[in-house]
Amino acid sequence: MKAYVLIIIAILFFSGNFIVGKLMVGNIPSFTLSFLRCSLAFLIMVIIARNDWKNHRQILLLNWKPIYALSLTGIVIFIGLVYFSLHYTTTINASIVEASTPIFASILGLLLLKERLLVWQYVGIIISFVGVLWIVTNGSVQQLLALQFNIGDLMMVVAVLAWCIYSILVKIHMGGLPTKGTLMVMLGMACVTLLPFVVIEWLILDIAIVWDAPTILSVIYLGIFPSIIAIICWNKGVEAIGASKAAVLLNLIPVFTTIQAVLILKESIYIEQLFGGLLVIIGVLVTTKLKSEIRVREPLKLGN
Numbered sequence: 001m002k003a004y005v006l007i008i009i010a011i012l013f014f015s016g017n018f019i020v021g022k023l024m025v026g027n028i029p030s031f032t033l034s035f036l037r038c039s040l041a042f043l044i045m046v047i048i049a050r051n052d053w054k055n056h057r058q059i060l061l062l063n064w065k066p067i068y069a070l071s072l073t074g075i076v077i078f079i080g081l082v083y084f085s086l087h088y089t090t091t092i093n094a095s096i097v098e099a100s101t102p103i104f105a106s107i108l109g110l111l112l113l114k115e116r117l118l119v120w121q122y123v124g125i126i127i128s129f130v131g132v133l134w135i136v137t138n139g140s141v142q143q144l145l146a147l148q149f150n151i152g153d154l155m156m157v158v159a160v161l162a163w164c165i166y167s168i169l170v171k172i173h174m175g176g177l178p179t180k181g182t183l184m185v186m187l188g189m190a191c192v193t194l195l196p197f198v199v200i201e202w203l204i205l206d207i208a209i210v211w212d213a214p215t216i217l218s219v220i221y222l223g224i225f226p227s228i229i230a231i232i233c234w235n236k237g238v239e240a241i242g243a244s245k246a247a248v249l250l251n252l253i254p255v256f257t258t259i260q261a262v263l264i265l266k267e268s269i270y271i272e273q274l275f276g277g278l279l280v281i282i283g284v285l286v287t288t289k290l291k292s293e294i295r296v297r298e299p300l301k302l303g304n
Contacts (some may be wrong), residue, residue: 003240006233007249013230015256018091019264020218021083028209030083031197033222038075038194040223042187045180048228052181060181066173071186074166076193081159089152090267095257096277097156098163099250100128105164112168120286128283134276179235187227254281 261267
């Protein structure tokens, strides 16, 4: 029960990222918001991860290339595109598209890691893909044929693909790396990578950030809750119940986000979103449930 509570807390903070991000898009540009979030999280992790850095500095320095790949895909590209997409789409749409992450991960796992899939898993992938396509086109066949998509929804799809690549890199590289120290280095690398984009934003855009209480509190929320606390809660929960069961709970993200979006942002819910979201969740449940059953049936091997 404790593990499920930790995972639900993490998902609540993850969904809050969409709400706060949407509130800030009119005040803080996308890459600037990402930079501020990463900078605050990095400063906090410097304190939290100082022992990891002290004890495992050599390992972290030797593995700077895979760590930078993790930082680039999971922080710079993913977070930056999420905030960029919120300029053009609703938080409900963005969260539903993110719920398709296990599907894209399964596809990339098949292509890059040669992971085995069953027929019903392909069915689940197709169902979820139709759901995402339905959301992106607002359920319009004419829009699909004319290729007139919402740029925000498309950016969210690219962000999800970046997160899936990040997840694959985690599976390949994170086993021998210290968790806290790696997160600290990833955040530091993200700050350095984001800085040129921030400069470009400030040179091109007419930026005048209003540093009032809501703005300051929003940056603090993003730098602490989804960036650090949610990740720690998620990792602890996954350690207890396993990645397959935890992945299914990611379907709560659009549920939590929709509730908050309606209550806080006064967004409206449309039938296209409900239908598309239902297809995404059904497809994810079919795929992840079958994956979980396969792992239970397969005997454990030494070294795994």
